[in-house]
Amino acid sequence: SSGDQVLLYQPPKKFMPRARVGGELRGTEGTDPEVQALVPDHVGMTSSEKPVLNWYLSKETSKEVRFTLIDDKSVRPLFEAPIPSPKQPGIFSISFKDLGLTLDPNVQYRWYVSIVRDSESPSKDIVGGGVIERCEMQECLFIDVRIPCTVDNVRENARAGFWYDAMGCLCTLIDANPTDVSLRRLRAGLLKQVGLNGVAEWDLRSVQAQQR
Numbered sequence: 001s002s003g004d005q006v007l008l009y010q011p012p013k014k015f016m017p018r019a020r021v022g023g024e025l026r027g028t029e030g031t032d033p034e035v036q037a038l039v040p041d042h043v044g045m046t047s048s049e050k051p052v053l054n055w056y057l058s059k060e061t062s063k064e065v066r067f068t069l070i071d072d073k074s075v076r077p078l079f080e081a082p083i084p085s086p087k088q089p090g091i092f093s094i095s096f097k098d099l100g101l102t103l104d105p106n107v108q109y110r111w112y113v114s115i116v117r118d119s120e121s122p123s124k125d126i127v128g129g130g131v132i133e134r135c136e137m138q139e140c141l142f143i144d145v146r147i148p149c150t151v152d153n154v155r156e157n158a159r160a161g162f163w164y165d166a167m168g169c170l171c172t173l174i175d176a177n178p179t180d181v182s183l184r185r186l187r188a189g190l191l192k193q194v195g196l197n198g199v200a201e202w203d204l205r206s207v208q209a210q211q212r
């Protein structure tokens with residue numbers, strides 16, 4: 001089916017410094033979960049003022065999970081609060097709309113998901129994160145933001161360089177159709193394009209498990 005075709009993500013043209021955080025666990029002997037932000041290793045773009053962020057947790061945790069958002073001008077976070085701790089491993093969403101947050105255009109925001117291993121010692125947090133920037137409105141105009149979330153919409157956003165819009169829509173489609181193999185392959189393909197091979201492999205394995 002057409003869904004099995006690989007999506008092509010075209011990174012933004014302007015120079016983007018390395019921006020992904022986390023993923024490599026230091027000295028946890030594999031007992032702690034891994035947290036990965038589903039982001040490219042550069043500033044990911046969005047056309048939305050209220051985007052959805054996606055992140056991966058390798059195993060369930062009873063510890064507090066926190067979401068932090070910081071812009072490039074402030075010292076203090078714009079937002080920092082616990083989010084629900086997932087009851088199983090998987091890929092999860094953080095909705096700016098649900099949190100009442102809005103992105104200004106042309107500002108780079110860093111975001112982090114942290115598992116708090118020791119509330120007295122933030123350096124022991126397990127952290128994954130990335131950087132997001134909303135494009136200027138006139139630059140965004142060639143993407144029709146009113147289009148409902150479909151595979152074509154994912155494909156267009158990926159091709160236009162809007163990583164967060166493509167991944168957010170694709171994760172929404174998969175949440176609604178968790179056993180659709182072609183959607184999982186598309187997501188795994190996108191993840192591999194930005195070097196998130198471990199998460200991609202988990203994604204493909206979890207679909208195979210559902211089919212047995």
